[in-house]
Amino acid sequence: MAQILQYLANGLVYSSIIILGSIGLSLVYSIADFANFAHGDTMTVGAYGAFVAFGLFGGMGGSLLGLPLGFYVSLLVGMALAAAIAVLTHLAVYEPLDTDSIGLLITSIGVAFVYRASLMGVFGTDFLQYDITRSGPIPFLLENFDVAITQRDVAIVVSAAVLVGSLHFLLQRTTLGRKMRATADNPDLARVSGIRTDRVILVMWVIGSALAAAGGVFLALYSQLDPRIGFGILLVVFAAVIVGGIGSVYGAMLGGLLIGMIHELTPLLGDVGIPIGTAYAPAIAFVIMVAVLLVKPRGIAGDLT
Amino acid sequence: MSALDVGAFSAREKGVAGLLGGIGVLLLIAVVAGVLAPAYLLYLVSLSAMYMLLSMGLNVQWGYGGLINFSVAAFFGLGAYGSALLTANSSPISGNVSPVIALFGGLLLAAVLAVLIGYPTLKLRDDYLAIASLGLAEVVRIFILNENQWTAGSAGLTGIPLFFADWPVLGDLSYPYVFQVGGTALFYMRQPVITGLLNLVLVGAFVAGVYLFLRRIHRSPWGRVLRTIKTDEDLAETLGKDTFAFKMQAFVIGSLIMALAGVFYTHLVLYVSPPDLQPITTFYVWVAVILGGTGSDRGAMLGGFTIVAIQQGTRFLNDAVQLPIGPAPLRLMLVGLLIILIVRLRPEGILPPERELIWPDAMRGDGDE
Amino acid sequence: MSEQSLVSDGPVLDKADPVLLAEGLEKRFGGLVATDDASIAVERGSITGLIGPNGAGKSTLFNLMSGFYEPDGGRVTVNGVDVTGKEPHEIADQGMIRTFQTPRKPEDMTVREALLVGPHDQTGESIVPLFTSPSTVEREERRSLERAQEMLERFEIGDLATQPATDLSGGQMKLVELARGMMAEPDLLLLDEPVAGVNPVLADKLAGFIEELNEEGITFLIIEHDMSFIMRLADPIIVLNQGSVLVEGPPEAVRSDERVIDAYLGGPSE
Numbered sequence: 041m042a043q044i045l046q047y048l049a050n051g052l053v054y055s056s057i058i059i060l061g062s063i064g065l066s067l068v069y070s071i072a073d074f075a076n077f078a079h080g081d082t083m084t085v086g087a088y089g090a091f092v093a094f095g096l097f098g099g100m101g102g103s104l105l106g107l108p109l110g111f112y113v114s115l116l117v118g119m120a121l122a123a124a125i126a127v128l129t130h131l132a133v134y135e136p137l138d139t140d141s142i143g144l145l146i147t148s149i150g151v152a153f154v155y156r157a158s159l160m161g162v163f164g165t166d167f168l169q170y171d172i173t174r175s176g177p178i179p180f181l182l183e184n185f186d187v188a189i190t191q192r193d194v195a196i197v198v199s200a201a202v203l204v205g206s207l208h209f210l211l212q213r214t215t216l217g218r219k220m221r222a223t224a225d226n227p228d229l230a231r232v233s234g235i236r237t238d239r240v241i242l243v244m245w246v247i248g249s250a251l252a253a254a255g256g257v258f259l260a261l262y263s264q265l266d267p268r269i270g271f272g273i274l275l276v277v278f279a280a281v282i283v284g285g286i287g288s289v290y291g292a293m294l295g296g297l298l299i300g301m302i303h304e305l306t307p308l309l310g311d312v313g314i315p316i317g318t319a320y321a322p323a324i325a326f327v328i329m330v331a332v333l334l335v336k337p338r339g340i341a342g343d344l345t
Numbered sequence: 346m347s348a349l350d351v352g353a354f355s356a357r358e359k360g361v362a363g364l365l366g367g368i369g370v371l372l373l374i375a376v377v378a379g380v381l382a383p384a385y386l387l388y389l390v391s392l393s394a395m396y397m398l399l400s401m402g403l404n405v406q407w408g409y410g411g412l413i414n415f416s417v418a419a420f421f422g423l424g425a426y427g428s429a430l431l432t433a434n435s436s437p438i439s440g441n442v443s444p445v446i447a448l449f450g451g452l453l454l455a456a457v458l459a460v461l462i463g464y465p466t467l468k469l470r471d472d473y474l475a476i477a478s479l480g481l482a483e484v485v486r487i488f489i490l491n492e493n494q495w496t497a498g499s500a501g502l503t504g505i506p507l508f509f510a511d512w513p514v515l516g517d518l519s520y521p522y523v524f525q526v527g528g529t530a531l532f533y534m535r536q537p538v539i540t541g542l543l544n545l546v547l548v549g550a551f552v553a554g555v556y557l558f559l560r561r562i563h564r565s566p567w568g569r570v571l572r573t574i575k576t577d578e579d580l581a582e583t584l585g586k587d588t589f590a591f592k593m594q595a596f597v598i599g600s601l602i603m604a605l606a607g608v609f610y611t612h613l614v615l616y617v618s619p620p621d622l623q624p625i626t627t628f629y630v631w632v633a634v635i636l637g638g639t640g641s642d643r644g645a646m647l648g649g650f651t652i653v654a655i656q657q658g659t660r661f662l663n664d665a666v667q668l669p670i671g672p673a674p675l676r677l678m679l680v681g682l683l684i685i686l687i688v689r690l691r692p693e694g695i696l697p698p699e700r701e702l703i704w705p706d707a708m709r710g711d712g713d714e
Numbered sequence: 715m716s717e718q719s720l721v722s723d724g725p726v727l728d729k730a731d732p733v734l735l736a737e738g739l740e741k742r743f744g745g746l747v748a749t750d751d752a753s754i755a756v757e758r759g760s761i762t763g764l765i766g767p768n769g770a771g772k773s774t775l776f777n778l779m780s781g782f783y784e785p786d787g788g789r790v791t792v793n794g795v796d797v798t799g800k801e802p803h804e805i806a807d808q809g810m811i812r813t814f815q816t817p818r819k820p821e822d823m824t825v826r827e828a829l830l831v832g833p834h835d836q837t838g839e840s841i842v843p844l845f846t847s848p849s850t851v852e853r854e855e856r857r858s859l860e861r862a863q864e865m866l867e868r869f870e871i872g873d874l875a876t877q878p879a880t881d882l883s884g885g886q887m888k889l890v891e892l893a894r895g896m897m898a899e900p901d902l903l904l905l906d907e908p909v910a911g912v913n914p915v916l917a918d919k920l921a922g923f924i925e926e927l928n929e930e931g932i933t934f935l936i937i938e939h940d941m942s943f944i945m946r947l948a949d950p951i952i953v954l955n956q957g958s959v960l961v962e963g964p965p966e967a968v969r970s971d972e973r974v975i976d977a978y979l980g981g982p983s984e
Binding site: 561562565566567569570572573575576577579580581582583584585586587588591594598640697698700701702703704706707708 | 780781782801802803806807811812813814817818819820821822823824826827828830831832834835836837838839840841844845848851852854855856859876878894898
């Protein structure tokens with residue numbers, strides 16, 4: 041039982057990261073209308089941005105949930121950097137293209153490689169760590185529930201919840217959010233209704249990439265940092281988006297939660313005697329995605345927006 | 346008229362041929378001058394030919410039929426592993442099977458996987474196929490990496506014989522081999538050169554066979570249906586074409602050609618390991634196809650040559666000048682930039698397909714002048 | 715008064731020899747009902763018109779009958795064969811070919827190549843015969859080429875044969891679509907707005923070609939917004955409104971029927 045609780049706790053942390061990644065991917069899919077294969081590497085860019093910033097701000101005093109305040113500042117810097125690079129990429133690469141969604145998809149692979157090659161060029165390919173001492177599991181939870189959860193895990197989940205909550209507020213309660221939803225729903229109709237869709241698209245790149253960057257930072261914090269982490273997780277993020285239903289932000293959240301949980305619950309299969317190693321966790325996420333596509337091509341969340 | 350005249354070459358084709366010829370002459374000069382080992386040149390040419398096979402395979406899927414297959418590396422890897430597992434003396438499952446038989450083993454493995462991947466994904470939207478095929482390719486790689494008892498895992502497989510190792514005559518040559526006419530020795534060749542030559546002949550035969558096969562099916566009513574599917578699948582359906590069956594055929598044929606490249610790779614390099622299945626291999630081949638000209642077999646062959654040029658060029662550059670960026674990132678950067686620039690500047694590629702593809706014999710003498 | 719009685723309330727289904735029979739077709743998208751108990755019969759040898767205000771469900775009906783949508787209820791029969799829920803290509807095999815409202819121009823193909831896709835069951839569409847019996851492939855291909863040229867000349871666009879299909883004007887594309895459909899030797903051609911965006915001169919020509927082909931035995935079912943075109947060409951006319959058949963009758967009678975006028979004046983109620 042404690043074992044299951046432990047897997048669920050891990051699942052919650054991993055889901056938080058996947059959700060942050062899947063929201064941006066889903067936004068691009070619905071508003072810019074293509075499968076963005078550079079999204080994983082945008083996560084990596086954010087993680088490295090925060091890494092550099094942490095070198096500058098790491099010494100700031102105070103701490104929150106076991107992480108120095110400087111880390112949160114660096115997180116914001118990483119998010120801003122990824123957003124800026126995504127907007128630049130949109131303006132310099134995607135927008136001038138006279139091509140269909142498949143052409144954009146192929147181009148995004150080129151963009152992914154350029155991002156990753158740049159990071160490899162500057163930082164090398166070695167594993168890096170944010171210079172934060174790891175603290176042990178929270179004693180209260182360990183003693184009472186026999187579950188090992190670190191403050192760092194809590195920080196990831198809480199931060200992700202704050203970010204997702206802010207997005208929800210933005211989408212539901214602001215004019216900008218209404219315009220975004222309208223554009224995602226039907227770009228042509230939005231345009232004739234007087235919405236400046238080109239601006240909405242820019243905002244979407246900013247939000248999507250900033251959230252992706254946060255996901256990248258937390259992924260690096262959860263494990264470690266190297267130029268391949270983003271591309272490595274991209275397929276799982278795609279699985280979340282597709283399972284949730286392309287074009288639906290809330291579907292992406294639901295899909296992220298589901299896929300993240302499944303990913304971390306994989307060891308359970310071994311516990312009940314099904315000999316599938318944890319190395320296959322992404323593979324299982326993937327097989328589930330293909331199955332969902334076949335049964336419900338519009339995803340489990342269907343028409344939710 | 347000129348578009349139909351098989352013998353005529355466009356100025357662009359002549360230019361490309363001239364460029365390739367020029368590079369060939371330079372390389373030969375480099376060999377004569379002693380800068381480049383002859384065996385290494387043979388190896389590079391064989392490697393180019395292997396990438397030509399991969400590109401031609403992808404061209405059947407993406408170029409003819411518009412199928413976005415991002416699992417090129419998986420089919421290449423299956424061909425390579427299939428053959429290696431059957432022939433290598435270090436193989437954990439079988440080993441020491443004749444390479445000629447193993448060739449069919451590798452192809453069979455690829456065909457089975459093609460059907461398994463194709464069945465669920467070819468019914469999906471184009472972009473879903475891209476995501477699903479990349480994911481399923483990763484599943485194959487993870488499987489090979491983790492199932493040590495069948496695949497030797499991360500260590501990879503060694504002890505693979507040359508393709509001709511058990512052939513009569515070719516397998517029993519003594520080295521250095523002396524060429525003689527009527528008892529007079531003319532010249533001799535060392536083992537690496539002979540091996541390189543034999544490999545080149547082998548892959549040359551593969552490339553020629555595949556090219557002729559594709560030339561025929563591309564110009565046929567079969568190829569025409571696929572090309573229709575590429576622009577408008579619904580239209581092909583309304584004209585009574587079972588598009589799923591056509592797509593499946595193209596997917597399997599393309600995958601078999603990729604696996605053939607994998608089989609050759611095994612007996613060229615004599616070592617296979619999981620990194621051979623990295624997604625980057627897939628995207629090298631994509632660059633080759635879109636650069637050469639989507640839908641064009643000659644373009645795919647040109648693209649195959651380009652890959653080796655990128656790989657060797659970056660290596661050479663790294664040796665020659667101190668770059669601020671290592672060869673691997675530089676390669677990745679080049680591949681990335683090439684993709685972006687081709688889609689932006691020349692989406693049809695360098696050698697786009699011929700304007701009209703009709704069964705050649707049916708065109709003969711129908712008063713077309 | 716006598717004219718009024720010519721107009722049937724709802725569809726006429728008891729036709730002597732229907733090529734196409736659709737009964738009680740239903741399709742919902744989410745909560746939205748696109749077609750609700752839609753039934754039509756197309757008599758062999760007729761040119762049947764299908765009209766109705768925007769959103770009446772005409773295109774949905776076409777998609778249901780040609781297999782692109784799976785119906786939530788109802789039955790489709792082509793030449794007496796039940797094709798409900800079959801794939802579009804299987805339905806096409808029964809002799810019913812459709813065109814699209816906004817055809818995509820085939821890339822990297824000449825006009826005659828595009829036509830050569832039309833014929834059914836070409837030997838050369840299978841891989842093995844390409845190598846085992848190339849002479850059969852060649853013979854068929856030669857015949858198809860000749861037929862394609864004849865067809866293009868018949869539609870007075872013979873000079874376009876070796877032009878890239880992407881260079882065609884919208885009107886020319888409609889002619890090519892019709893020609894390609896004919897290459898498949900259909901019993902019934904479903905045309906979705908054949909003269910939308912076509913200039914009046916070409917539209918007139920197109921009407922003439924359709925009449926000619928009809929006299930040679932091809933049955934037509936045509937969706938069209940251009941009233942003068944469809945009223946001149948088709949008899950009977952079926953009027954669709956809000957997802958089901960409102961009335962059916964000869965053009966003159968349908969034109970002056972009050973229910974039809976109301977439906978059009980009511981405009982798109984969805």
